[in-house]
Amino acid sequence: MNEPQTLVDKLWSSHTITQREDDAALLWVDRHYIHEGSFHAFSQMKAYGRAIAEPGLTFGVADHYVPTRGRGHAIANPEIAAMVHNLETNATQSHITLFGLDDPRQGIVHVVGPEQGLTLPGLLIVCGDSHTSTHGAFGAYAFGIGASEVAHVLMTQTLWQKKPKRMRVTVDGQAAVGVGAKDIALAIIAQVGADGAQGHAIEFAGSAITALTMEGRMTLCNMSIEAGGRCGMVAPDATTYSYVKGRPYAPSGAAFDQAVEAWSALVSDDGASFDREVSLHAATIAPIITWGTTPDDALPIDARVPDPARETDPVRAEYLRNALDYMGLTAGKKLTEIAIDRIFIGSCTNSRIEDLRAAAAVLAGRVSKVPGLISPGSSIVKRQAEEEGLDRIFRDAGLEWADSGCSMCVGINGDIVASGERCASTTNRNFRGRQGPGARTHLMSPAMVAAAAVSGHLADVRPLLAGRTP
Amino acid sequence: MEKFVRLTATACPLALSNLNTDQILPARYLKWPRSANLGRVLFQDLRCDADGKERSDFPLNQPAYREAKILVAGRNFGGGSSREAAVYALYDAGISCVIAPSFGDIFAQNAVKNGLLIAVLPEADVAELAAAISADAELPLSIDLEQQAISRGNRTYTFAVDPVSRNQLLNGWDDIDLTESNRDRIGAFQAEDQKRRPWAVPAKA
Numbered sequence: 284m285n286e287p288q289t290l291v292d293k294l295w296s297s298h299t300i301t302q303r304e305d306d307a308a309l310l311w312v313d314r315h316y317i318h319e320g321s322f323h324a325f326s327q328m329k330a331y332g333r334a335i336a337e338p339g340l341t342f343g344v345a346d347h348y349v350p351t352r353g354r355g356h357a358i359a360n361p362e363i364a365a366m367v368h369n370l371e372t373n374a375t376q377s378h379i380t381l382f383g384l385d386d387p388r389q390g391i392v393h394v395v396g397p398e399q400g401l402t403l404p405g406l407l408i409v410c411g412d413s414h415t416s417t418h419g420a421f422g423a424y425a426f427g428i429g430a431s432e433v434a435h436v437l438m439t440q441t442l443w444q445k446k447p448k449r450m451r452v453t454v455d456g457q458a459a460v461g462v463g464a465k466d467i468a469l470a471i472i473a474q475v476g477a478d479g480a481q482g483h484a485i486e487f488a489g490s491a492i493t494a495l496t497m498e499g500r501m502t503l504c505n506m507s508i509e510a511g512g513r514c515g516m517v518a519p520d521a522t523t524y525s526y527v528k529g530r531p532y533a534p535s536g537a538a539f540d541q542a543v544e545a546w547s548a549l550v551s552d553d554g555a556s557f558d559r560e561v562s563l564h565a566a567t568i569a570p571i572i573t574w575g576t577t578p579d580d581a582l583p584i585d586a587r588v589p590d591p592a593r594e595t596d597p598v599r600a601e602y603l604r605n606a607l608d609y610m611g612l613t614a615g616k617k618l619t620e621i622a623i624d625r626i627f628i629g630s631c632t633n634s635r636i637e638d639l640r641a642a643a644a645v646l647a648g649r650v651s652k653v654p655g656l657i658s659p660g661s662s663i664v665k666r667q668a669e670e671e672g673l674d675r676i677f678r679d680a681g682l683e684w685a686d687s688g689c690s691m692c693v694g695i696n697g698d699i700v701a702s703g704e705r706c707a708s709t710t711n712r713n714f715r716g717r718q719g720p721g722a723r724t725h726l727m728s729p730a731m732v733a734a735a736a737v738s739g740h741l742a743d744v745r746p747l748l749a750g751r752t753p
Numbered sequence: 754m755e756k757f758v759r760l761t762a763t764a765c766p767l768a769l770s771n772l773n774t775d776q777i778l779p780a781r782y783l784k785w786p787r788s789a790n791l792g793r794v795l796f797q798d799l800r801c802d803a804d805g806k807e808r809s810d811f812p813l814n815q816p817a818y819r820e821a822k823i824l825v826a827g828r829n830f831g832g833g834s835s836r837e838a839a840v841y842a843l844y845d846a847g848i849s850c851v852i853a854p855s856f857g858d859i860f861a862q863n864a865v866k867n868g869l870l871i872a873v874l875p876e877a878d879v880a881e882l883a884a885a886i887s888a889d890a891e892l893p894l895s896i897d898l899e900q901q902a903i904s905r906g907n908r909t910y911t912f913a914v915d916p917v918s919r920n921q922l923l924n925g926w927d928d929i930d931l932t933e934s935n936r937d938r939i940g941a942f943q944a945e946d947q948k949r950r951p952w953a954v955p956a957k958a
């Protein structure tokens with residue numbers, strides 16, 4: 284009998300073309316997503332004097348630099364306009380399908396890929412963006428790469444990689460009402476650390492994971508990189524197949540049935556061994572927020588700001604002092620007493636329809652005490668939210684309902700948090716200056732951002748959900 | 754690709770951990786073309802205050818370390834965003850090697866593609882080395898990739914490096930040449946794979 288294999292092993296071996304003596308494998312790439320940041324790679328390709336190998340397997344999306352307001356008009360900032368235009372030119376010249384600025388399917392690359400049925404179980408997917416791990420939610424092997432690797436994929440549709448170690452994170456039990464995939468993700472990161480999964484491919488398993496919708500699984504896999512993981516994945520199941528079925532680029536009819544049969548084998552075999560195992564209980568997870576400047580600075584909402592004076596490790600104490608100073612926080616303060624200046628709901632982590640519904644469930648009939656921006660994950664999500672009347676709820680709460688893009692997650696389109704301002708955000712990185720120079724970011728779920736909005740300070744969403752359907 | 758075999762140079766201590774690629778190169782410089790000198794905005798928001806004035810307490814601003822070609826940093830250097838421009842910024846600023854207890858995976862891959870050596874040393878060794886170069890910047894560090902050795906005065910440390918990266922740096926290999934030599938294998942894989950996984954190609958939308 285064959286050795287039992289993990290899902291990671293199966294996906295790896297089905298894409299291995301050849302292996303080098305030093306153990307690097309040449310892998311076949313099924314899907315390559317590109318965005319405005321790919322300009323370095325196209326320049327490299329031109330410098331090599333080569334052309335794209337497989338334009339039919341490459342898809343472009345304008346997301347990082349696109350404006351979220353005033354769509355349909357020319358982009359005012361010439362440098363930003365040039366970034367979007369450059370992508371259009373490169374896509375056209377290389378015959379790549381582009382979901383550009385004015386395309387009704389435009390959105391954030393990690394929302395659009397799955398939405399269009401381009402992301403499927405069993406695929407190897409790369410993109411010049413670290414949150415490519417998102418697509419692992421479908422049981423795909425998906426990871427972020429740098430510009431030189433993007434150029435290599437453009438030219439050859441392959442990539443040399445060293446096989447990562449395998450890590451399984453098992454989350455069993457039932458999460459409480461108001462506790463979602465983002466809280467599970469932050470709980471995992473707090474447990475393993477921001478570099479805890481370095482060099483590893485993570486498989487998420489357990490009853491709390493299989494209970495998640497595809498949106499939830501995407502949120503979770505998206506955050507794998509914040510634990511340092513090379514990629515994150517969930518074995519495909521009925522939830523996956525029903526999400527994929529009928530999407531524009533997904534197989535249909537007999538081809539779909541044949542695919543499902545193949546996808547059903549994409550599970551870790553009983554007895555397969557992992558290099559590392561971690562487990563958590565969903566029932567013990569409370570709504571979580573980050574207080575500091577790395578994603579593992581995560582605590583349950585009923586906790587207090589850590590005190591450097593109580594830290595025995597001097598290096599850690601120094602880190603805490605620096606982080607508190609940057610974040611403008613005092614040691615020992617209750618997290619629920621931290622007043623906020625604005626909110627942001629968006630990014631490839633939490634901008635899908637389910638995320639917007641979760642925020643709307645809290646915001647309905649209430650008013651936000653601070654200004655805020657809501658940027659849906661794609662133009663399709665935007666239309667769906669409007670059909671469901673969610674935009675009304677947001678506007679009535681006093682929040683701005685914008686167009687889709689990376690927006691305030693990274694701030695390079697001009698949507699930034701001002702220096703010194705504190706933002707409750709559904710994004711994935713609370714790094715110094717991530718949302719703008721000097722910006723202070725607290726990461727949390729969409730429901731928790733909504734709770735912070737209506738409270739004016741960080742707040743536990745659970746009491747606010749009493750008598751409502753989350 | 755540029756080779757890396759040996760280097761003797763000044764090393765600068767950067768005692769911070771989690772220096773992610775957002776800190777190495779803030780996102781607002783990602784629009785810059787490769788021809789721009791990204792080295793002048795390396796660590797911009799740590800190196801300079803909001804008015805663009807250099808902070809005297811940032812080590813790379815101090816006269817002793819201005820010409821450093823080696824950084825000795827805390828754990829998880831280069832985590833976060835996949836931006837290869839973070840490597841360009843280091844490279845353009847003259848940095849050829851970063852020594853730390855651990856590195857972000859994507860950053861480490863980007864580094865080797867640009868001839869930048871990523872040397873992994875245990876936390877205690879990094880702390881000792883950082884203390885030594887903080888006390889005396891004059892005495893240079895010598896790095897020998899073949900031997901995987903870092904020496905300073907009569908003290909020698911053995912560092913870890915991924916064998917794939919080591920091979921590539923020592924030989925100055927460009928991935929693309931190697932891939933090109935596998936052209937037939939790729940073609941055969943593709944033909945076989947299309948029979949095995951017909952569903953893997955995108956349906957016509």
Ligand code: SF4
Nearest residue numbers: 414630631689692693
């Ligand atoms: S939303 Fe943020 S994290 Fe996601 S792809 Fe865009 S910039 Fe990256």
